[in-house]
Amino acid sequence: MSIKLYDLCGLDESFRFSPTCWRAKAALAHKGVDFETIATPFTKIKEHVATExxxxxxxxxxxxxxxxSFAIALYLEEKFPEKPKLFNGPEGVAAAKFVQSWTNTTLIPLIIKLVVKNIHDSLAATDQAYFRKTRENMLGARLEDVQNASQENIEAFREGLKPLRTMLAEQRFIGGKEPLYADLIVYGTLKWALKTAGFDIFASDDPVKTWFEAIDQRYEGV
Amino acid sequence: MSIKLYDLCGLDESFRFSPTCWRAKAALAHKGVDFETIATPFTKIKEHVATExxxxxxxxxxxxxxxxSFAIALYLEEKFPEKPKLFNGPEGVAAAKFVQSWTNTTLIPLIIKLVVKNIHDSLAATDQAYFRKTRENMLGARLEDVQNASQENIEAFREGLKPLRTMLAEQRFIGGKEPLYADLIVYGTLKWALKTAGFDIFASDDPVKTWFEAIDQRYEGV
Known part of the structure; x- marks a missing residue:
């Protein structure tokens, strides 16, 4: 049974940046199941996926x-119970939802300020128009006025990682000894940041960088 | 086997405010075990507890x-395995550590700005001197200059609850269907804020208020 993951791409089809797509790919890699990705630009989702x-x-x-992405993780957990687990049972699903809320409401807005115009610039022309319209509507400002990778905004982003950094003084992963999907939610989001920022988003001595690289190495080649 | 919990108090011994003591009391109440609290002012901890x-x-x-507080929750979980659980196994302990890191590094600093001078004022004179010295040293500013329950600071605190608020649209507790210690970490911290702020810290229509009150009612009378 082959698994296809429709994965957001830029003008260069090999450029894959979506934070939620990275979460799903990390979940697939965590399960160790074979899958292929279908490079899909913003404005060709309907055409490629052939649904609404x-x-x-x-x-x-x-x-x-x-x-x-969260539904995909739940699907994989149910479909491949014998593979490394993504969730620690139903209460673990609930805990992961909290981590997802934290990531989406605090980290993503801090990252958007560092990368949103870069994302736009990496897209094909028709996707650029779509992206600008939807994102400027969402943000209430021009992309050029939102993105500002100032030292202040970089520091604010790094400060936003403090809950994770503080936790890492006590344990290796949000999942404890091994990563669970809760880790992959944050990992996929930071992968997006790293792919699109054009500079190292982490301070060189940040334990979050060590944590990120440990996960990244596990899924190398995905 | 009687359980004694040494619990921080103000000049009025019935005034108990410590966020970590509230976490421990909530954990005891969650387990449904009998315990007594020993009112203990800041400067009498050594004398009351008779240790270092x-x-x-x-x-x-x-x-x-x-x-x-976290060690107390772990102790209770081990000691009373037949009572309602506080953690969802070892990975649940790890998830609760993340929630504790989030609470301590993001919520507590936002709450301190609303309550730190009030806490000082609720203490006996010797405790006031101790509290002012240690906290001003920690904060790098006079208590009078830190506490400012401005609308801006209140809004910043409420904004800080966004990860929890967003999650509550999908499930009742961080623990899922029932609260776990992860919920009690946040609950105990907000109990401290509510006890010391002198005003309702929640917007009246905030789902976090509903969540807080649901937990508060479970442990009523503790």
Whole structure:
């Protein structure tokens, strides 16, 4: 049974940046199952996926169709119970939801300030128009006025990682001894930041960098 | 086997405010075990506890002595496995550590700005001197210059609750269907804020208020 993951791409199809697509790819890699990614630009999601689906990641496997990164992680957990676990049972799913809320409401806004114009610039022309319109509407400002990788904004982003950094003084992963999907939510988001910022988002001595690289090495080649 | 919890108090011994003591009391109430609290002012911790212990909460039960709110929760989980669980296994302990890091590094600094001078004012004179010296040293500013319950600081605190608020749109507790110690970490911290702020810290329509009150009602009378 082959697994296809529709994965957001830039003008260069090999440029994959979406934070939620990275979460889904990390979840697939964590399970150690084979999958292929289908490079999909913003404005070709409907055409590629051939449904009314508007957002990525989108997973197809046999007749199964799964929308949304968290739903994909839950699907993989159910489908491959014998593989390394992504969640520590139902309460672990709930804990991961908290980590997702934290990531989406605090980290993502801090990262957007560092990368949003770069993302735009990496897209094909039709995608640029779509991205600018939707994102400027969402942000209430021009992309050029939002992105400002000033030292202050970089420091604010690094300060935003403090809950994770403080925790890492006591344990290796949010999952404890091994990463769980809660770690991958943050990892996928920081992968997006790293891919699009054009500079090292981490201070060189940041324990978060060590944590990130430990996960990144596990999934090398994905 | 009687359980004693040494609990920080103000000039009025019935005024108990410490966020970590509230976490420990909530954990005891969650387990449904009998315990008594020993009102202990800041400068009488050594005298009351009769050890070199410098911080509260501190729990004694038979010959067992447990320091630190998180350690107390772990102790209770091990001692009363048949009672409602506080953690979802070892990975649940790890997840709770992340929630503790988030609470301590983001919520507590926002709350301090709203309450630190009030806490000082609620203490006995010798405790006031101790509190002012240690806290001003920690904060690098006079208590009078730190506390400012301006609308801006209140809004910043409420904004700080966003990860929890967003999560509550999907589930009732950080623990999922029932609260776990991860919920009690945040609950105990907000109990401290509510006890010391002198005004309702929550917006009236905030789902976090509903979540807080649901937990508060479970442990009513503790």
């Amino acid at each position: 689906q508007k957002t990525l990641p989108y997973l197809e496997s046999g007749g199964d169709k799964v929308v949304d | 212990q410098k911080t509260l909460p501190y729990l004694e039960s038979g010959g067992d002595k447990v320091v630190d």
